[in-house]
Amino acid sequence: MYWFYLADIPKKKIFLNQEESRHITKVLRYGIGDTVYLNDGKGSVYQCIIKFIDKKGCELESIAVKHHPQKEYRIHIAIAPTKNNSRFEWFLEKATEIGIDQITPIYSKHSERRKIQSARLNKVLIGALKQSCQAYLPKLNEPMCFNDFIVNSGTNDSDMFIAAFHEENQELSSIYQRGEDATILIGPEGDFDKTEMDLALSLGVARVNLGKSRLRTETAGIVACHTISLINQ
């Protein structure tokens, strides 16, 4: 089964653009009358019939809708974009497959990259959403400075963790409580600056390890996401 994606799905006539239509006809080899599933990324998956196809796109008619309930916990990862763009895109793809809810790119003192291409990154999220048949599109927030993020997030209800390997730290897996929302901060290759870490600790953020080895930024992001996901299985 394959789920196509369309952010806003009209009630009656549904049009899919040329790119999606090409996928339907050339890759899946579907024709008029065949069934296509359409996901709005907000939990609803529409069962549709192909009514019409031409070079410019195709027209679908929705015949049924299934609403998928949200999971009970949220995973939010605030992460420093990697110097190598493809590593950051890998993180987004894999975290989406595993099941992330929100990503905030954060710029910290040791950040090696201070610009992201949101449109391109959102395409990565949509691609992974379609591929993994999930009903909720993760939200890619606007990038924020570390200090702004941590001060502004202090008032939300999510448990907050900061990953930084240290022998005395507890493992994320041993202090995270199943069912709770989790926000996890992942630093750049050079790690968070001492003043940033001190600010986080002063605001009650828990410093955690993500296992016994030294992980690259994007690996730490995936490991953090999968840790929370696995504990909630």
Next chain:
Amino acid sequence: MYWFYLADIPKKKIFLNQEESRHITKVLRYGIGDTVYLNDGKGSVYQCIIKFIDKKGCELESIAVKHHPQKEYRIHIAIAPTKNNSRFEWFLEKATEIGIDQITPIYSKHSERRKIQSARLNKVLIGALKQSCQAYLPKLNEPMCFNDFIVNSGTNDSDMFIAAFHEENQELSSIYQRGEDATILIGPEGDFDKTEMDLALSLGVARVNLGKSRLRTETAGIVACHTISLINQ
């Protein structure tokens, strides 16, 4: 801290080649008398002093050795190489960072790739080993046909699992026993063939899910590896 890698470390004079020497002088900016750590990938990490450097390489003298004990369980992943080579390399890099022991590339009926470049893949493993400061280099086995692998592996002591999403399956995390060796089979994009799955099940291999979503081959490999690693934390 950075650990260099040399498979066979002589007792007295140790030579590092031009590439590693360049890393020492140009990236780390070390000089004669500085301390370098050298990992043999078999658990021993040598503390060495730089005695001599020139364009062709550098000479080290070992002054102390620390042996790192192996962990109590082994993770072996038998996985179909992906059509896109970089996805397979990405799996090897991330699994090494997280902590894998053995990888066997397997060719199944739906495999999209039936050739691998072992030398290049071993370089990926070594790169990830150095980066993540781990003492044991994972072993990349020769590729095998699915049937040969599964029949020959029946006699070893490792618990064996085959990943294939099915509503009735148990989760890998719920049936794997902490401390046990685990071998996990991960199929190609088109999944294992029915005859392959039947053979596995007839030999007592447990069919498992790796979460609720449909994962790409390389993501399934990482998730399986991290699941075993996390349960043993």
